[in-house]
Amino acid sequence: xxxxxxxxxxxxxxxxxxxxxxxxxxxxxxxxxxxxxxxxxxxxxxxxxxxxxxxxxxxxxxxxxxxxxxxxxxxxxxxxxxxxxxxxxxxxxxxxxxxxxxxxxxxxxxxxxxxxxxxxxxxxxxxxxxxxxxxxxxxxxxxxxxxxxxxxxxxxxxxxxxxxxxxxxxxxxxxxxxxxxxxxxxxxxxxxxxxxxxxxxxxxxxxxxxxxxxxxxxxxxxxxxxxxxxxxxxxxxxxxxxxxxxxxxxxxxxxxxxxxxxxxxxxxxxxxxxxxxxxxxxxxxxxxxxxxxxxxxxxxxxxxxxxxxxxxxxxxx
Numbered sequence: 347x348x349x350x351x352x353x354x355x356x357x358x359x360x361x362x363x364x365x366x367x368x369x370x371x372x373x374x375x376x377x378x379x380x381x382x383x384x385x386x387x388x389x390x391x392x393x394x395x396x397x398x399x400x401x402x403x404x405x406x407x408x409x410x411x412x413x414x415x416x417x418x419x420x421x422x423x424x425x426x427x428x429x430x431x432x433x434x435x436x437x438x439x440x441x442x443x444x445x446x447x448x449x450x451x452x453x454x455x456x457x458x459x460x461x462x463x464x465x466x467x468x469x470x471x472x473x474x475x476x477x478x479x480x481x482x483x484x485x486x487x488x489x490x491x492x493x494x495x496x497x498x499x500x501x502x503x504x505x506x507x508x509x510x511x512x513x514x515x516x517x518x519x520x521x522x523x524x525x526x527x528x529x530x531x532x533x534x535x536x537x538x539x540x541x542x543x544x545x546x547x548x549x550x551x552x553x554x555x556x557x558x559x560x561x562x563x564x565x566x567x568x569x570x571x572x573x574x575x576x577x578x579x580x581x582x583x584x585x586x587x588x589x590x591x592x593x594x595x596x597x598x599x600x601x602x603x604x605x606x607x608x609x610x611x612x613x614x615x616x617x618x619x620x621x622x623x624x625x626x627x628x629x630x631x632x633x634x635x636x637x638x639x640x641x642x643x644x645x646x647x648x649x650x651x652x653x654x655x656x657x658x659x660x661x662x663x
Contacts, residue, residue, distance in 0.1 A: 457540035478534030487598035543577035
C-alpha cells in the first residue's frame with residue numbers, strides 16, 4: 347500500500363478590505379466641507395467678520411481717520427437725546443405699519459384674480475411681476491420722482507380730476523404715501539408666492555362650501571385665508587424686514603437730504619448720513635445694532651404668535 351502526499355488545501359482569496367464606516371463618513375464629511383468652503387469663506391469674511399467689527403465699533407468713537415477710541419455705552423445713550431433719531435424711527439414705523447399690509451393686500455387680491463382661468467393669463471402674470479424685477483433701483487426712483495413733482499403726470503391727473511394741484515415731492519405730508527405707493531407697485535414677489543399657495547388649495551373644499559350655500563366672502567375667510575396662512579406668514583415676515591431696509595428711493599427722491607422737513611429721513615437713511623457724511627462710524631454702528639435687535643424682536647414675536655393664526659396642513663388646532 348503506497349501513500350500519496352495530499353496537496354495542501356488552497357486558501358480562498360481574501361476579499362479586499364472595505365474602508366470602515368467611520369473612515370467613509372469622515373471622507374464624505376470632508377468632501378461636503380470642501381464644497382462648502384467658498385460659502386464659509388464668504389460668510390466669515392463678508393458677513394460674520396464685518397458684523398463683529400461693527401459690534402466693536404458701536405462702543406467706540408471712530409471717524410475713519412483716527413484709531414477708534416473706546417467710549418462704552420456713550421453711543422447708545424446718545425440715541426435717546428437725538429431728535430433726528432426719533433424722527434427716523436417715526437417715519438420708518440409709519441412706512442412699515444402702513445406700507446407692508448397694503449402691499450400684501452394688493453398682492454393677494456391680484457393673485458386671486460390671476461388664479462382664475464382666462465385668456466392671456468401668462469401675459470398678465472408677467473406684466474404684474476415685471477416691476478419687482480427692477481427692485482428699488484435708482485432709475486425707478488428717478489422716474490417715480492419725475493411723476494410726482496410739480497407739473498408731473500400725477501399733478502396733471504389731479505388737476506383733471508378736480509383735486510388741488512401740487513407735487514407730492516415737496517409736501518411733507520405726501521412723501522411717505524408716495525414711497526408707500528412705490529413699494530405697493532412692486533408687489534410682484536409676494537404675488538407669485540400667494541399664487542403658488544392658491545394652487546395648493548383643494549378645489550373640493552370650495553365645491554363642498556358651495557353645496558352648503560357659502561358665498562365668496564365666506565369662502566375667502568373660511569377656506570382661502572386659513573389655507574394661505576403659512577404663505578401669508580412667510581410674506582409678512584419678509585416684507586416687514588424689507589420695509590425696515592428702505593434707502594434708495596428715499597435717498598433719490600429727497601436728493602440725499604431727508605427732506606422736506608425730515609419727512610423722508612428713514613432709519614437706514616439717517617444711519618448712512620451719520621456714518622458716511624458725518625463720519626461718525628461708532629454712532630452709526632450703534633444704530634445698526636439697534637435696528638438688528640428691533641427687527642429680530644419683531645421676527646421673534648411673529649414666530650411666537652404664529653400658532654394662533656397660522657394653520658399648517660395635517661396639524662390639528
